[in-house]
Amino acid sequence: MFEFQAVTIQELEELAHTIHEHLQMEGKGMHEVGELAIPLAGNIKSVLERLNVPHKVINGNIVVSQDYAKSLLVSLGFVDTNGKIDGASAIANIERYVEKAQSALELANAVSQVKLEKRSTFIGARIGRPEKARERLMQPAPNALFPIGDYGGRDRNITDAYEKEEKKFGDKKIKVEIARYKCDTCGRIVGMPYCYDCGRPTRIERVDSDEKAYDEIEIDIDKMMTGAMKRLGLVKLPNLVKGVKGLINKDKIAEPIEKGILRAIYGVYTFKDGTSRFDATDAPITHFYPREIGTDIETLKRLGYDKDYLGRDLTSDDQLIELKHQDVIINKRGAEYFVKVAKFVDAVA
Numbered sequence: 001m002f003e004f005q006a007v008t009i010q011e012l013e014e015l016a017h018t019i020h021e022h023l024q025m026e027g028k029g030m031h032e033v034g035e036l037a038i039p040l041a042g043n044i045k046s047v048l049e050r051l052n053v054p055h056k057v058i059n060g061n062i063v064v065s066q067d068y069a070k071s072l073l074v075s076l077g078f079v080d081t082n083g084k085i086d087g088a089s090a091i092a093n094i095e096r097y098v099e100k101a102q103s104a105l106e107l108a109n110a111v112s113q114v115k116l117e118k119r120s121t122f123i124g125a126r127i128g129r130p131e132k133a134r135e136r137l138m139q140p141a142p143n144a145l146f147p148i149g150d151y152g153g154r155d156r157n158i159t160d161a162y163e164k165e166e167k168k169f170g171d172k173k174i175k176v177e178i179a180r181y182k183c184d185t186c187g188r189i190v191g192m193p194y195c196y197d198c199g200r201p202t203r204i205e206r207v208d209s210d211e212k213a214y215d216e217i218e219i220d221i222d223k224m225m226t227g228a229m230k231r232l233g234l235v236k237l238p239n240l241v242k243g244v245k246g247l248i249n250k251d252k253i254a255e256p257i258e259k260g261i262l263r264a265i266y267g268v269y270t271f272k273d274g275t276s277r278f279d280a281t282d283a284p285i286t287h288f289y290p291r292e293i294g295t296d297i298e299t300l301k302r303l304g305y306d307k308d309y310l311g312r313d314l315t316s317d318d319q320l321i322e323l324k325h326q327d328v329i330i331n332k333r334g335a336e337y338f339v340k341v342a343k344f345v346d347a348v349a
């Protein structure tokens with residue numbers, strides 16, 4: 001099967017004519033087909049190269065071996081239904097379809113007795129799929145594993161629930177399913193491991209022997225958010241702090257809201273288990289060129305790369321270098337996300 005996508009209709013037509021002019025096998029059966037020889041002239045060699053037809057140049061002739069000559073003749077419709085070479089009909093057929101065909105592959109399919117498939121898809125990339133590498137996000141992607149129900153609108157925006165829905169929800173209390181953390185000091189059930197009202201640690205109160213540790217609990221979102229902002233030293237909340245509609249863990253234990261606020265500030269999202277992830281194809285790589293990964297030589301030397309793979313001193317970004325076992329090459333987008341995550345982690349600590 002040849003690479004018909006790589007040539008034009010006109011080039012295929014020209015090739016067929018040239019073959020026909022020099023064909024010595026008119027009327028012969030397929031088993032009698034021998035080498036195909038065409039004078040080395042014009043565009044023909046280039047067309048054969050792009051079609052991926054193996055050939056040699058001998059004494060000014062392009063020579064295609066017996067097997068490939070057969071394939072080529074079949075593909076171009078030089079073989080009739082009886083298995084005989086019929087160049088005149090092939091050319092007539094090609095001329096009939098040359099105007100109608102949309103591609104060289106279509107033309108070959110119109111004239112050939114056999115069905116010809118597209119051989120390959122051309123891909124330019126060397127490794128990996130950078131376009132596929134991205135933050136791994138839930139849909140919708142939350143900043144905070146904190147249940148906000150329908151209070152934050154479609155975006156589950158906790159900031160909205162806190163700031164903008166004041167009138168709608170009166171005294172800014174939300175009712176959500178959350179773990180029954182109770183404050184022993186003030187007696188409130190606050191839904192979190194510290195009391196947003198008096199600041200004391202709380203504990204989960206299980207009802208009797210009931211396994212169920214959560215309930216629909218009214219939370220004073222005003223006090224909760226105001227307290228969180230104070231602890232974080234914020235005068236204003238990020239415009240969007242995405243929570244979740246509901247929690248899915250068994251006891252419905254929410255994250256401290258501060259974590260969600262900090263993620264929103266640093267552009268970090270969380271997965272359902274509280275991790276932040278970045279998806280990338282694991283493309284094994286053993287060697288690299290500095291210019292391909294966009295890292296300058298000075299930086300590489302600082303990282304311990306002072307020789308190329310042949311042991312020569314590193315002086316140019318064109319030298320091939322063996323990647324050390326402990327190192328990975330991360331794409332730019334991944335690196336940017338990791339920096340955000342690192343900033344978030346620093347802020348939490």
Ligand SMILES: [Zn+2]
Nearest residue numbers: 183186195198
């Ligand atoms: Zn309390």
